[in-house]
Amino acid sequence: xxxxxxxxxxxxxxxxxxxxxxxxxxxxxxxxxxxxxxxxxxxxxxxxxxxxxxxxxxxxxxxxxxxxxxxxxxxxxxxxxxxxxxxxxxxxxxxxxxxxxxxxxxxxxxxxxxxxxxxxxxxxxxxxxxxxxxxxxxxxxxxxxxxxxxxxxxxxxxxxxxxxxxxxxxxxxxxxxxxxxxxxxxxxxxxxxxxxxxxxxxxxxxxxxxxxxxxxxxxxxxxxxxxxxxxxxxxxxxxxxxxxxxxxxxxxxxxxxxxxxxxxxxxxxxxxxxxxxxxxxxxxxxxxxxxxxxxxxxxxxxxxxxxxxxxxxxxxxxxxx
Numbered sequence: 001x002x003x004x005x006x007x008x009x010x011x012x013x014x015x016x017x018x019x020x021x022x023x024x025x026x027x028x029x030x031x032x033x034x035x036x037x038x039x040x041x042x043x044x045x046x047x048x049x050x051x052x053x054x055x056x057x058x059x060x061x062x063x064x065x066x067x068x069x070x071x072x073x074x075x076x077x078x079x080x081x082x083x084x085x086x087x088x089x090x091x092x093x094x095x096x097x098x099x100x101x102x103x104x105x106x107x108x109x110x111x112x113x114x115x116x117x118x119x120x121x122x123x124x125x126x127x128x129x130x131x132x133x134x135x136x137x138x139x140x141x142x143x144x145x146x147x148x149x150x151x152x153x154x155x156x157x158x159x160x161x162x163x164x165x166x167x168x169x170x171x172x173x174x175x176x177x178x179x180x181x182x183x184x185x186x187x188x189x190x191x192x193x194x195x196x197x198x199x200x201x202x203x204x205x206x207x208x209x210x211x212x213x214x215x216x217x218x219x220x221x222x223x224x225x226x227x228x229x230x231x232x233x234x235x236x237x238x239x240x241x242x243x244x245x246x247x248x249x250x251x252x253x254x255x256x257x258x259x260x261x262x263x264x265x266x267x268x269x270x271x272x273x274x275x276x277x278x279x280x281x282x283x284x285x286x287x288x289x290x291x292x293x294x295x296x297x298x299x300x301x302x303x304x305x306x307x308x309x310x311x312x313x314x315x316x317x318x319x320x321x
Contacts, residue, residue, distance in 0.1 A: 042238030070189025239281020
C-alpha cells in the first residue's frame with residue numbers, strides 16, 4: 001500500500017470514514033474476483049477534475065463502464081482544451097448580483113467556485129463536434145453522444161488546444177479503452193442544447209443522434225453479455241439520472257423482459273442527499289432490494305459526504321497510492 005492507502009487504513013475507523021474504508025476494501029475485492037464495475041458520475045465531477053484519479057482507474061481496468069450526465073461528458077473535454085482559461089472564484093458565496101452579471105459579460109459560466117470560459121471551451125468543442133455531426137448527417141449515420149466525443153479525440157480535432165496532460169482526462173482514457181459510456185438525459189447539457197439548435201436551423205439532421213432509449217437497449221446488451229454468473233458492481237458518485245437510469249437495467253431485464261440475470265453484485269453511493277426528503281438519490285441501499293436491483297447478499301455501502309473529497313480518496317486506496 002502507498003502512503004494515502006495506509007493513511008486511510010490507519011485513520012478511517014468510524015462513521016463515514018469507516019464506510020469509505022469498508023467500501024474501498026470491498027471494491028478492491030470485487031475487482032480481484034474478476035467481476036466488472038460501473039461508475040456513475042453526477043454533479044460537476046469533471047469540472048472538479050476527477051480525471052486526475054478516475055483516468056488511472058480506467059487505465060488499470062478497475063472501471064469497465066461509465067454512466068454520466070451530459071455535463072460530465074463535455075466538461076472533461078472542456079477542461080482538457082481550456083484549462084488555462086478557467087478562473088476560480090473562492091469567494092463565490094459572497095458574490096453580488098452585479099458580480100455575477102460581470103462574469104456573464106466576460107462569458108465565464110460559473111460552476112460553484114470555477115468558471116468555464118465560453119469561447120475557449122464551449123465554442124472550441126462546438127466547432128469540432130459540428131464537423132462530426134455534419135459528416136454523420138450527410139452519410140445518414142447515427143451515433144451516441146459519447147461516440148461523437150470518441151471520434152473527436154481519435155481524429156485529433158482538438159489536439160492543438162490540449163492544455164493538460166491527456167493522462168489526466170478520464171474521457172481520453174475511456175476512449176483509449178473504448179469503454180462503454182451511458183449518457184442518459186444528454187439533452188440536458190450545453191452540447192445537447194447546441195445540437196437541438198442546429199437541428200432547428202437545418203444544419204444537421206435529428207437522425208444523426210441516438211436517444212436515451214437506444215442507450216437503455218445498449219446497456220441491456222452490455223449487462224447481459226458481461227454480468228456472468230455474479231453480476232456487475234455499481235459505484236455511484238452523487239445521485240440523479242446518472243445513477244437512477246442504469247441501475248434500472250436489472251429489473252427491466254428480469255421483470256419486463258422476463259429473463260434471469262444476477263443482480264448488481266456490489267453497490268456503493270457517495271451522497272449528501274437526505275433520505276427523509278423522499279429523494280431517490282438519498283435512498284438507502286436496502287430500498288433497492290424491493291425494486292429488484294440489489295439482492296440481500298449484495299455488499300452495500302453509502303458514504304454520506306462530499307464526493308469531490310471522498311471519490312479521489314477511495315480511488316487512491318483502490319489504486320494503492
